[in-house]
Amino acid sequence: MTRKRIIGLFQTEIDVIRKIEEWQVHSSQADQQLYAITKDADFYVNLQNLSGAKVTSAKPSIIEKAKSLLTKNQPTKDYLVDFGLSEKEADAYQQEIENGLILLVADELPQKKERI
Structure with missing residues (x-):
């Protein structure tokens, strides 16, 4: 699995879109895949359409919620x-x-090994 790099935590869809646009223009790694993680499944479809980032919901399924009640697991953390x-x-x-914030992350690029 590819490690992830945290870009930031945002309150609104507009803030996330601005950061994605800024990342695409100014980052030396602009071709990295970005992901927005939110608990709101409806929100993420709109954000994906507007930003081009892959957006995923950390909202647990009904089964995960039921299991977490019995096992004290934390489905969002596990996700x-x-x-x-x-x-x-x-x-x-x-x-x-x-609490409704949006986490923006990117795939971490592998370290380039120097040849001697």
Whole structure:
């Protein structure tokens, strides 16, 4: 699985779109795939259409919610770890996503090895 690089946490769709546009213009890694992670499944379709980024919802399914009640699992955190964030990053961003913020991340490019 490809590790992810955190770009930022945003409150509104407009803020995310601005950051994506800025990333595409000014980043030396503008061809990296960007992902917006949100708990709102309806929101992500609109954002994907407007921004060109792949957008995914961290909203747990009904089955995941039921399992979490019985096992004390945290479905949003588990989703973030499965997505490619570290445990520490998932802990840090889980509640923010559940509170409605949007997490923007990019695939981390592999390190180029220098030849000697």
